[in-house]
Structure formats: structure tokens, C-alpha cells
Amino acid sequence: MLKAAVIRWAVPGDWVKLGELQARSYHDAYRKLLPHDFLNRVTAESRQSECRERLREPGHTGILLIDHKAVGYISLRFPISPQQGDGEITALYLLREYWGRGLGTRLMDWGLERLRERSCTEASLWVLEKNAAARGFYERLGFLPDGTRRVVTRGDEFVQLRYERRIGT
Known part of the structure; x- marks a missing residue:
């Protein structure tokens, strides 16, 4: 199944499936x-309206598709200027039935590569303090x-904690 996994930038037409996935x-x-x-x-409806607006400017959310089904996504925030050097992972989610298959790592690797392409040297993200599973994954x-x-x-x-990682250029 992993061979059929594709990660690409979400486009304006993805707003319905991205909202449902979110x-x-x-x-x-x-x-x-x-x-x-x-x-x-x-709800899917509340997220879809946000996605429709956000996807008017593509290039911030990567969507993971397996057999054309949206199963995960990663959202990125790029620095305003290349001199700032820091990017941010603002969201990384995967449907529960796809956990434990290495897909979250693939999404993160894809996102970090997009940040590197924008000359980011560090990446940060926020995670709930009490979310031990997510904290362990990021660590x-x-x-x-x-x-x-x-x-x-x-x-x-x-309480959310900020996590950082050096990613180089």
C-alpha cells in the first residue's frame, strides 16, 4: 500500500476532501x-470553509493520498524573509487507520524538505503537553x-510546548 502513497501540494479543488480529512x-x-x-x-463543514479560504493561496499544505484517498496532511509556515531562517510545522495529521505505517514520518520528511527549499535552517512546532504519543513521535x-x-x-x-529541530540548508 505504501507504494501508492503520494504527497503533493493541496490545491483549491481539494477543499472538500481536506476539510473532511482535517x-x-x-x-x-x-x-x-x-x-x-x-x-x-x-466538523467537516467547519473545516471545509476554512480550507476553501486557505487554499486560495496554495503552497502551504501538503496532502497525502493513498489510491486517491486523502489520508493525511501537513501544513507549513514559511519565514517572511529568507534571513529569518525558521519555518514552522503548523499541523500534521493522519487518519487513525494509517498510524504506525511510517506515513507520518514520510509527511514530516516531505514538509522538512519544502522548508529546506525555502532556505529554512530550523523548524518548530507546537504540541499539547499532555499528548505523550505526539511528543514521542516528534522526539x-x-x-x-x-x-x-x-x-x-x-x-x-x-499547555502547548514548542519543539524545534535544526534542518540545515
Whole structure:
């Protein structure tokens, strides 16, 4: 099945499938971590409207397709100027039934290569402090917490930790 896996930039016509993927993978990732009332507000429809707007300017979200089915995605933020040098992984999600197959690593590798192409020397991302599985995944890929914390509201308040990794050019 991995041979049929393709990662490409999402285009404006992907807004429907990307919205569905975002809602479903978000529920998969946070089912046991975030309040149910909050998760119930994360729907394909709410995500599709955001995707439709965001995809007007393509080149920030990579979509993973297996046999033409959207099963994962990675979103990137590039520096405003090449002198800044830092890029950010703003999202990386995969449908639960595809976990443990190396596809998350493939998505991350693809995203890091896109950041390198833009002369980024470091990549950062934010992860919920209590999301041990995600933290372990990022640490296996060479990301480490830099000590920066922030509080986000997802129905309740949660602490996120910033992780960074040097990626070179």
C-alpha cells in the first residue's frame, strides 16, 4: 500500500476532501485529550470553509493520498524573509487507520524538505503537553522542546510546548 502513497501540494479543488480529512484526523488525534463538547464543534463543514479560504493561496499544505484517498496532511509556515531562517510545522495529521505505517514520518520528511527549499535552517512546532504519543513521535524525528510554553483554549485551557529541530540548508 505504501507504494501508492503520494504527497503533493493541496490545491483549491481539494477543499472538500481536506476539510473532511482535517475533522476526522483531529478527532482521531484528540479523542481522549480534549473535551467532547469542543470536539463536537470540529466538523467537516467547519473545516471545509476554512480550507476553501486557505487554499486560495496554495503552497502551504501538503496532502497525502493513498489510491486517491486523502489520508493525511501537513501544513507549513514559511519565514517572511529568507534571513529569518525558521519555518514552522503548523499541523500534521493522519487518519487513525494509517498510524504506525511510517506515513507520518514520510509527511514530516516531505514538509522538512519544502522548508529546506525555502532556505529554512530550523523548524518548530507546537504540541499539547499532555499528548505523550505526539511528543514521542516528534522526539523520534529529532525535535526537542525548547522550553517555550503557551496556553491555548480548546474547550478548556491546555499547555502547548514548542519543539524545534535544526534542518540545515
